[in-house]
Amino acid sequence: MSDDVSAPSDATDEDIVQDDIVKELSHEEFDPYGTLAVTGMYFLLLLVLYALMYFVEFASRPSIIG
Amino acid sequence: MTFVDHYPKATRVIKAAFLVAFTALGLGGFGGLLQALHRTDTVRGIISSTQYYDVLTGHGVLLALVFTTFFIVGLYQWGISRSLDREPENMTFTWTWFWVMTVGTTLTTIAIVGGLIPGSEISAAVLYTFYPPLQAHPLFYIGAAGLVVGSWMAAADWFWSFWKWRENNADESIPLQTYMVLFTMLMWYISSLGVALEVVVLLIPWSLGLVTNIDPLLPRTLFWYFGHAVVYFWLLPAYFVWYSILPKLSGGRLFSDSLTRIVFIMFLLLSTPIGFHHQYADPGIDLGYKLWAVISTLLILLPSLMTAFTVISSMEHGARQRGGSGYFAWMGALPWNRPAFVGCALAGIMFAAGGFSGMVNASLNIDMLIHNTAWIPGHFHLTVGTASALTFMAITYWLLPQLTGRTLKYDKLALAQPYMWFIGMTLMSNALHRAGLAGIPRRVAEPMYRLVDYDPPFGTVDEMQWQVAVGGTILFISLVMFLVVVVANWSRADETAANIDDTLPAPLSGAEHSPKILDNMKLWVGVAIVLVLLAYTLPLVDMVMDGLFSPGAPPSPV
Numbered sequence: 001m002s003d004d005v006s007a008p009s010d011a012t013d014e015d016i017v018q019d020d021i022v023k024e025l026s027h028e029e030f031d032p033y034g035t036l037a038v039t040g041m042y043f044l045l046l047l048v049l050y051a052l053m054y055f056v057e058f059a060s061r062p063s064i065i066g
Numbered sequence: 067m068t069f070v071d072h073y074p075k076a077t078r079v080i081k082a083a084f085l086v087a088f089t090a091l092g093l094g095g096f097g098g099l100l101q102a103l104h105r106t107d108t109v110r111g112i113i114s115s116t117q118y119y120d121v122l123t124g125h126g127v128l129l130a131l132v133f134t135t136f137f138i139v140g141l142y143q144w145g146i147s148r149s150l151d152r153e154p155e156n157m158t159f160t161w162t163w164f165w166v167m168t169v170g171t172t173l174t175t176i177a178i179v180g181g182l183i184p185g186s187e188i189s190a191a192v193l194y195t196f197y198p199p200l201q202a203h204p205l206f207y208i209g210a211a212g213l214v215v216g217s218w219m220a221a222a223d224w225f226w227s228f229w230k231w232r233e234n235n236a237d238e239s240i241p242l243q244t245y246m247v248l249f250t251m252l253m254w255y256i257s258s259l260g261v262a263l264e265v266v267v268l269l270i271p272w273s274l275g276l277v278t279n280i281d282p283l284l285p286r287t288l289f290w291y292f293g294h295a296v297v298y299f300w301l302l303p304a305y306f307v308w309y310s311i312l313p314k315l316s317g318g319r320l321f322s323d324s325l326t327r328i329v330f331i332m333f334l335l336l337s338t339p340i341g342f343h344h345q346y347a348d349p350g351i352d353l354g355y356k357l358w359a360v361i362s363t364l365l366i367l368l369p370s371l372m373t374a375f376t377v378i379s380s381m382e383h384g385a386r387q388r389g390g391s392g393y394f395a396w397m398g399a400l401p402w403n404r405p406a407f408v409g410c411a412l413a414g415i416m417f418a419a420g421g422f423s424g425m426v427n428a429s430l431n432i433d434m435l436i437h438n439t440a441w442i443p444g445h446f447h448l449t450v451g452t453a454s455a456l457t458f459m460a461i462t463y464w465l466l467p468q469l470t471g472r473t474l475k476y477d478k479l480a481l482a483q484p485y486m487w488f489i490g491m492t493l494m495s496n497a498l499h500r501a502g503l504a505g506i507p508r509r510v511a512e513p514m515y516r517l518v519d520y521d522p523p524f525g526t527v528d529e530m531q532w533q534v535a536v537g538g539t540i541l542f543i544s545l546v547m548f549l550v551v552v553v554a555n556w557s558r559a560d561e562t563a564a565n566i567d568d569t570l571p572a573p574l575s576g577a578e579h580s581p582k583i584l585d586n587m588k589l590w591v592g593v594a595i596v597l598v599l600l601a602y603t604l605p606l607v608d609m610v611m612d613g614l615f616s617p618g619a620p621p622s623p624v
Contacts, residue, residue: 035382045422053432
């Protein structure tokens, strides 16, 4: 094994995740739009939290400019 | 046949490293429970408010330095042996670094525990950051130096294996796991030089009484030269797991080999020059140096966000191969009933939340809102305390069978453990973050709840205290569950079970698509050194111009 890639195990493993695969997806067949959705949601969350920081710092408190 | 059958010598040293790591985890975790109960006024009397600082030092050092470093050397020895297909080159050398680290750890632990023994001359209540003029017994510093030097020797061992492999594989790309190990350790060599200089040149002579006074700023600066990079020394092994093993646990394949290499290069370049962002509130450092740290720190968000993309897309690939569909519904197709996957995935979710609080810490202006408050432990319990620690615990469930030849027993307990950790950390960390926004200080045994009228922007102080105490208790229970599973699965099987799966699938876009320049270690180390010199030369010259130990402060406690 001179690489990270191992050949499929010769074990008859009922516990390995690979047995749950219902279809093999190659690089060309895989379009990660779910990743776009999840990271997009994270980006929106960051924007909301950043906006929240404004209220924590300034809202309902006197600021240095009164 | 699994790892233990192919590499029995490496297995022994990996298990020895894990044994030290998990012992430190148990002891340090118990310290965390005591702190959570004491500081929130839930249970008083087990430790005094003076002993709190000894316990806090033990918690920080045993978890953030000892548990992490020993687990990492075990994990990385596994990665090197399997990806290069080699046993260590010389077992005497391999066991030497293990024992240098272990003896160092023992000395440091003796110094810390000494503080809890009445009448003891030895103590080290200097917390994990050991800022002078707080002074510890010399054993504390000498032991810490041993731990770091041992880890350098471990890295040298892995480079040795790599060079031997290279003799017969001159034109091949560096195997991806080896690549991640070597780039982590190159970063570690550059960054830990700072703490080594601090400890050996300044703190050991001072603690031995060879000099009386110490300049508080210079050692602090050398500490933080190392102190942010050490965060990546904890995180990159978690990334190693997320990039090389988690795709397989998800039922998929790594999205891109080259993206992985680029991310590790960026951490090598940017981990060390950003240490000043821990010193935004320190006097004696010009604002210009701090602004440079802001820019570099925000830049280092990039490889973490690239990691988010690569890791999530690799998991999505697995989910779709398992029949998942939709924009969000695919996540339901992931194996949420397998402990190794669950721990890594929950650790990643927690890390995303820590990413937000880290952005606040990185920003010079809003950092002032939360500097030295409970927000900071709220943040790093999401990063090192979950992203790293929970990943390490989870991947142990997958690695241990390979080291013993025994399929995992107590798998239901193992499955419940990461969920428990997630719940406990959600309670504790959200409360610590909000307590920080209210101005409640970190580190102290007595946060003066009755003398100071805190004004929390969300919730109440009582409710936050309750969440910290309950969250801390759940975390400790989760930790005990982990240790029970480890103990039950520790011994070597008489005969290796047939169904231990230790294979890793090839990336979707493999090393054949990675530019050769990504493997050029000399180039990237050169750039990393230039960036360090740009960030640190002038400020360090400023600090040493008036002498290494002046302006000097006397040690504390006197």
